[in-house]
Amino acid sequence: MTGRMAGKRVAVIGAGSVGAGWGNGKAAAVLYAREGAQVLCVDRSEAAAAETAALITGEGGVAYTCAADLTDPIAANAMAHTAQGNMGGLDVLHFNIGTSVKGGLDDTSFDDWQTVFAINLDAAFHATKACVPLMGQGGAIVYISSLAGMNNGPYRYIGYEASKAALQRFSRSIAIEYAPRGIRANTVVPGMIDTPHVAAMIAPGQDMEAVRAARAAQVPLKRQGTAWDIAEAALFLASDAAGFITGVDLRVDGGMGTLMGTSAG
Numbered sequence: 001m002t003g004r005m006a007g008k009r010v011a012v013i014g015a016g017s018v019g020a021g022w023g024n025g026k027a028a029a030v031l032y033a034r035e036g037a038q039v040l041c042v043d044r045s046e047a048a049a050a051e052t053a054a055l056i057t058g059e060g061g062v063a064y065t066c067a068a069d070l071t072d073p074i075a076a077n078a079m080a081h082t083a084q085g086n087m088g089g090l091d092v093l094h095f096n097i098g099t100s101v102k103g104g105l106d107d108t109s110f111d112d113w114q115t116v117f118a119i120n121l122d123a124a125f126h127a128t129k130a131c132v133p134l135m136g137q138g139g140a141i142v143y144i145s146s147l148a149g150m151n152n153g154p155y156r157y158i159g160y161e162a163s164k165a166a167l168q169r170f171s172r173s174i175a176i177e178y179a180p181r182g183i184r185a186n187t188v189v190p191g192m193i194d195t196p197h198v199a200a201m202i203a204p205g206q207d208m209e210a211v212r213a214a215r216a217a218q219v220p221l222k223r224q225g226t227a228w229d230i231a232e233a234a235l236f237l238a239s240d241a242a243g244f245i246t247g248v249d250l251r252v253d254g255g256m257g258t259l260m261g262t263s264a265g
C-alpha cells in the first residue's frame with residue numbers, strides 16, 4: 001500500500017455525517033484511507049459509521065465500524081478494544097465530534113452547557129485516555145476545534161466557545177505529557193465550512209443559498225471551506241510529514257481568524 005498514511009491505523013471519532021454530503025469527519029476518514037491507512041469509523045450512529053466504512057471499502061480501502069457514544073467512558077474503552085482487535089493497535093486518533101447550543105450566559109441552561117461540554121471536551125478526554133495506551137512509542141492525535149474557540153463571532157455560543165478553547169488547551173497539555181513517548185497532539189481550527197452539519201442547523205424556512213453567501217462574504221478568501229480543506233489539514237498533522245510538529249493550533253479558515261485579530265494559530 002502506498003500513500004501518505006501507508007501502514008497507519010487510524011480511529012476517526014465522528015466518522016459519519018449528520019446529513020447527506022461530506023461532513024468533516026466523513027471526508028477525513030475517506031482521505032486517510034485513500035492515503036493507505038486502515039480506518040476504524042466510530043460514530044454514535046451505527047448507520048452513519050457504516051456508510052463511511054462502505055465508501056472506503058467501495059474504493060478498495062480497509063475500514064471497520066464501531067458504534068459508540070464517546071461521552072461514555074465505558075463506550076470509549078470498548079471502542080479502543082475494537083481498535084486493538086481489528087487493527088492490532090493505533091497510530092492516529094482523529095477526534096472530530098462537536099456540538100453547539102446557541103446563546104450567551106442569559107439564555108444558556110446548565111443542561112445545555114453540560115451537553116456541549118460532554119461532547120466537545122469530556123469525550124476528547126475519554127477518547128484520548130482510552131486510545132493512548134494503544135499507541136506504543138509514537139503516534140498522532142488530531143482534535144477538531146473551531147475558530148469560535150479563539151474569537152467572538154457575530155453570534156453567542158458561550159458553551160461552544162468555552163469548550164473549544166478548552167479543547168485546544170487540552171491538546172497542548174497532551175502534546176507535552178506524551179512528547180517523551182513520541183505521541184504528537186495538534187488541533188485543526190476550522191472557520192466557516194460548508195457541511196451538512198451547518199445545513200442541519202439553519203432555521204426552518206431559511207434560504208440555504210443565502211446562508212451560504214452570507215457565510216462566504218465574511219471570509220477574506222471569499223468562499224467557505226469544504227470538508228476536504230479540513231481533512232487535508234488533519235492528514236498533514238497526522239502524517240509523518242508533520243513529525244516535528246506538536247502542540248499547534250492550525251487555523252483552516254480562509255484568513256478569517258487573521259481578519260478578527262487572532263493572536264495565535
Ligand SMILES: NC(=O)c1ccc[n+]([C@@H]2O[C@H](COP(=O)([O-])OP(=O)(O)OC[C@H]3O[C@@H](n4cnc5c(N)ncnc54)[C@H](O)[C@@H]3O)[C@@H](O)[C@H]2O)c1
Nearest residue numbers: 014016017018023024025043044069070097098146193197
Ligand atoms: N462546519 C463548520 O462550519 C464547522 C466550523 C468549525 C468547527 N467545526 C467542527 O467540525 C466538527 C463536526 O464536523 P462534521 O461536519 O463531521 O459534523 P457532523 O455533525 O456531521 O458530525 C459527524 C458525526 O459525529 C457523530 N457524533 C456526534 N456526537 C457523537 C458522540 N457523542 N459520539 C460519537 N459520535 C458522535 C454524529 O453522529 C455524526 O455522524 C465539530 O467538531 C465542529 O465543531 C465545524
